Amino acid sequence: MKTPLQLIQTGSAAGTKQPALAIDRLSKVFHMEDGYLNVLQDICLTISEGELVCISGPSGCGKTTLLKLIAGFMKPGGGTIRIKGRTVTRPGPDRCVVFQEDALFPWLTVAENIAFGVRQFMGRRQLNNEVDRYLEMVGLGSFGKYLPREISGGMKQRVALARVLILQPQVLLMDEPFGALDAQTREEMQNLLLSLWEKLSHTIIFITHDLSEAVTLADRIIIMTRNPGRIQADITVPLPRPRKKESDAFHRFYRELRSRL
Amino acid sequence: MNKPDIRFPVLPWIIPGILLAAWFAASRTGLVPDYLLPDPIRIAESGVTYIFSPPDSAPYAGRFLTDASASLLRVFLGFSLAVLLGIPLGVISGRIAFCHKLMSTTINSLRAVPGISWLPLALVWFGIGMRTTIFLVAMAAFFPIYINTAAGARSVNPLFYQAGAMMGVGRIRGIFAILLPAAMPQIISGLRLGLGISWAYLVLGELTGVSNGLGAIIMDARMIGRIDMIIVGIIVIAVMGRISDVLLNTSLRLCFKSAKRMT
Known part of the structure; x- marks a missing residue:
C-alpha cells in the first residue's frame, strides 16, 4: 500500500479529453506605491473535467487572485488561461463564482x-x-x-x-464560500456540495485555507506559497468517498499533509 | 420590517397641537396683537374662503384651485427637469471616475452659490413668470438629486458588478439591473430632498410678480396687509409639500421593487 507521502506531488493524469481548465505560465504583478508584488509567478495547472480541486495556502499567497483571473475579473500579467481550449478574456457564465x-x-x-x-x-x-x-x-x-x-x-x-448552477457553468469557482459559516453549517454545506457534485459532475475549483475542508472535499489539493505566489505542491487525495472526518485514514493523511507544509 | 409603526398614533400630532394651543392663548389673551398674528379661527375662515367660496365673492375667494394648479405645474416641470439631468449625470459620474473628476469641481462650485443669487440673472434671461420659476426650481433641485445619485452609484458593492458580469450582464444593462436598484435608497433621499427644495424655490420664483401661484398670493397679501392670507399661503404650501413628498415616496415604492424592499 502506498503511503500518502508517496502520493504527494504525483498530481492527477490529465484525461485523454481536452482539460476543463488549462493554465500555462500565468503571472500577475501588483504595483504598489513602494515597488511591486509578485502575486502569482509561473503558475501551471491542468484540471480535467469533473475534477474537484481545492487550492489552499497562507493568506497573501494569491489564491483569490488566481480565482479572479480564471473568472476573468482581472487580466493576467503573462501566460494564458484556457477553458476547454478557449482563452479567457472576460467574465462569462461558463465560469461562475460563489463568493466568500x-x-x-x-x-x-x-x-x-x-x-x-x-x-x-x-x-x-x-x-x-x-x-x-x-x-x-x-x-x-x-x-x-x-x-x-x-x-x-x-x-x-x-x-x-x-x-x-442554473447557468450550467463549465467550471465552478468557489472562493472560501463556507469560511464565514459556523462549524455545523459548514459541514452541512460541504455535504450538499459533494452530493451536488456527484449528481451534476461539475469541474470545481474550491479555495479554502482550511486543510481539513480540503481533505474532506478534494480529488486534488494544490498548495500555494506566497511572495512570490507559486504552486508548492499538487497532491492527490487517496481517500475513498464518502470520507469520514473521524476515520483513522483521514487523520493520518491530514497529519501528513500538515507536517509537510 | 417595512411595516408602519402603529404604536403611539398621536405622537406626531402632539407638537402641532401644542403650537396651536399656544397660538390660541397668545391671540386670545392679547399677548400678541392681531395685526402681527391673527386668531387661528380667522385664519381658518380665510382659508375656507380661499379654497371653497365662489370666485369674486370676496378678495382671494376661490382662487385656491388656480394658484395651486399653477404652482404644482411649475414645481412638476422644474423638478422633472432636475430629475432628467440629475439622475443620468449622477450615474455617469458615480460609475466613471474620469467623469467624476471632470465634473465635480464645476458642480461643487455652482452648488455653493445660493439659489437666490440666480434670481436676478434668471429675471434677465427668462423674464417674469413661468420660465424663471421653473429655472430656479430645476437649478435648486438638481444638486441634491445629482449628488445623492452619484454617491449612491459610487458606493455600489463591486461584488455586485462582478456577480453580474459572470451572469452575462454587461455595462449598459448593469446600470438598470444592478446600479440603479443598488443605489435606490440614496437616489430616493436625493429625490425627496430635491422635491422639498423645489417648493422653497417655487415661492422664491413666484415672489417676483407673477399673477397667480401660492408664492404670488403670499406676496400679494403682504402688500395689502392681509396677514391672515400670508399664513393661509404658508399652511397650504406646507400641506402640499408634505402631500407631494408622500406621493413621491409611495409612487416610487409602487414602481420599483428596490424602493419597496430596501427602504
Missing part, C-alpha cells in the same frame, strides 16, 4: 436572485420551473419569496450556489 461574502442582490427575492442570470433566455413558465428545480436542489424549496436579509448565512450561500 454575501453577494446576493438585496433588492431581489431568493427566487429572483436565482433567476437573474437566465431570465432573459426563458419564458415565464420555464423560468419558474427551472428556479423551483434549483431551489429544491439546494434544499430551499419553500424560501423562494424571502429576501436575502431575511435568511441565514448558510441559506444565503445555498442561494449563491443555486444562482450559478
Whole structure:
C-alpha cells in the first residue's frame, strides 16, 4: 500500500479529453506605491473535467487572485488561461463564482436572485420551473419569496450556489464560500456540495485555507506559497468517498499533509 | 420590517397641537396683537374662503384651485427637469471616475452659490413668470438629486458588478439591473430632498410678480396687509409639500421593487 507521502506531488493524469481548465505560465504583478508584488509567478495547472480541486495556502499567497483571473475579473500579467481550449478574456457564465461574502442582490427575492442570470433566455413558465428545480436542489424549496436579509448565512450561500448552477457553468469557482459559516453549517454545506457534485459532475475549483475542508472535499489539493505566489505542491487525495472526518485514514493523511507544509 | 409603526398614533400630532394651543392663548389673551398674528379661527375662515367660496365673492375667494394648479405645474416641470439631468449625470459620474473628476469641481462650485443669487440673472434671461420659476426650481433641485445619485452609484458593492458580469450582464444593462436598484435608497433621499427644495424655490420664483401661484398670493397679501392670507399661503404650501413628498415616496415604492424592499 502506498503511503500518502508517496502520493504527494504525483498530481492527477490529465484525461485523454481536452482539460476543463488549462493554465500555462500565468503571472500577475501588483504595483504598489513602494515597488511591486509578485502575486502569482509561473503558475501551471491542468484540471480535467469533473475534477474537484481545492487550492489552499497562507493568506497573501494569491489564491483569490488566481480565482479572479480564471473568472476573468482581472487580466493576467503573462501566460494564458484556457477553458476547454478557449482563452479567457472576460467574465462569462461558463465560469461562475460563489463568493466568500454575501453577494446576493438585496433588492431581489431568493427566487429572483436565482433567476437573474437566465431570465432573459426563458419564458415565464420555464423560468419558474427551472428556479423551483434549483431551489429544491439546494434544499430551499419553500424560501423562494424571502429576501436575502431575511435568511441565514448558510441559506444565503445555498442561494449563491443555486444562482450559478442554473447557468450550467463549465467550471465552478468557489472562493472560501463556507469560511464565514459556523462549524455545523459548514459541514452541512460541504455535504450538499459533494452530493451536488456527484449528481451534476461539475469541474470545481474550491479555495479554502482550511486543510481539513480540503481533505474532506478534494480529488486534488494544490498548495500555494506566497511572495512570490507559486504552486508548492499538487497532491492527490487517496481517500475513498464518502470520507469520514473521524476515520483513522483521514487523520493520518491530514497529519501528513500538515507536517509537510 | 417595512411595516408602519402603529404604536403611539398621536405622537406626531402632539407638537402641532401644542403650537396651536399656544397660538390660541397668545391671540386670545392679547399677548400678541392681531395685526402681527391673527386668531387661528380667522385664519381658518380665510382659508375656507380661499379654497371653497365662489370666485369674486370676496378678495382671494376661490382662487385656491388656480394658484395651486399653477404652482404644482411649475414645481412638476422644474423638478422633472432636475430629475432628467440629475439622475443620468449622477450615474455617469458615480460609475466613471474620469467623469467624476471632470465634473465635480464645476458642480461643487455652482452648488455653493445660493439659489437666490440666480434670481436676478434668471429675471434677465427668462423674464417674469413661468420660465424663471421653473429655472430656479430645476437649478435648486438638481444638486441634491445629482449628488445623492452619484454617491449612491459610487458606493455600489463591486461584488455586485462582478456577480453580474459572470451572469452575462454587461455595462449598459448593469446600470438598470444592478446600479440603479443598488443605489435606490440614496437616489430616493436625493429625490425627496430635491422635491422639498423645489417648493422653497417655487415661492422664491413666484415672489417676483407673477399673477397667480401660492408664492404670488403670499406676496400679494403682504402688500395689502392681509396677514391672515400670508399664513393661509404658508399652511397650504406646507400641506402640499408634505402631500407631494408622500406621493413621491409611495409612487416610487409602487414602481420599483428596490424602493419597496430596501427602504
